[in-house]
Each structure stands twice: as structure tokens, then as C-alpha cells.
Amino acid sequence: QVQLVESGGGLVQAGGSLRLSCAFSGRAFSRYSMGWFRQAPGKERDFVAAISRAGGTTYYGDAVKGRFTISRDNNKNTVFLQMNSLKSDETGVYYCAADSTISTYTSTQIHDYDYWGQGTQVTVSS
Numbered sequence: 001q002v003q004l005v006e007s008g009g010g011l012v013q014a015g016g017s018l019r020l021s022c023a024f025s026g027r028a029f030s031r032y033s034m035g036w037f038r039q040a041p042g043k044e045r046d047f048v049a050a051i052s053r054a055g056g057t058t059y060y061g062d063a064v065k066g067r068f069t070i071s072r073d074n075n076k077n078t079v080f081l082q083m084n085s086l087k088s089d090e091t092g093v094y095y096c097a098a099d100s101t102i103s104t105y106t107s108t109q110i111h112d113y114d115y116w117g118q119g120t121q122v123t124v125s126s
Helices: none
Strands: 003-007 010-013 018-025 033-039 045-051 058-060 068-073 078-083 092-099 120-125
Touching: 003 092, 018 033, 018 092, 018 120, 033 068, 033 078, 045 068, 045 078, 058 068
Parallel strands: 010 120
Antiparallel strands: 003 018, 018 078, 033 045, 033 092, 045 058, 068 078, 092 120
16 A cells, blocks of 8 residues: 655745655555645645656646756655745645556646645745
8 A cells, every 4th residue: 555654844934945755655666656736725736746757757837837846766765845935825735646557648637646645734924
């Protein structure tokens, strides 16, 4: 059974940075595309970033392009999200997710992800 555990969330001022980590266990990490999603209070869960199984391809939501970077370490079974220049409206719970689909396609769609972490709270103060 795949397990995902996020860490690294917290309180940061607008314009600041945070680095989220997601530890993967239970299966072969390198077989899964990985994604980050976030959910603001009272809103739907939105796509933030995704990375292919080998890490060679990345995708970003329009709102975070140029500020966030997704990466992975397949030796450490961990995916990261470096978030810079954070904005107050980016407050929310950030979720790590794994997609087991065997494909060259890296999904940005919530429904394609099979496994989810419990989330980590990010609060950006203005």
C-alpha cells in the first residue's frame, strides 16, 4: 500500500519561501508520476505542479509558474516543492499525490491520482 507523508508547511510572510517534502513508501517510487495540489479554505482542490517518473518533465499551474519548482529524488523516495515569492492567497492545505498510470503522459488532473497524503498547512500572512 502506498503511503505519502507531507512535511515542511508552516507560517510565512508574503514574499517568503517554503520547501515542502513528500515521503513515499510502499511501492517502487520511480514507477509513479507525482503531483502537488492545494486547497484553499472553502475552495476546490487545484493543481499546482507535477513531475514525471524519471523527473525529466515538469508541469505547473499558471499561477505558480516561475515561482514554484517541483523536483524528486528517486533514491530517497521523496518529491519536493520549492515555493518562492509566496502570496497571501496561496494559503491552504498542500497535498502530495501519486499517479500509478503507466504512460508517458504526466497528468495534471486530480482524478488521475490514485494516492494522496494527509496534507500540510501553508499559511501566508500579508
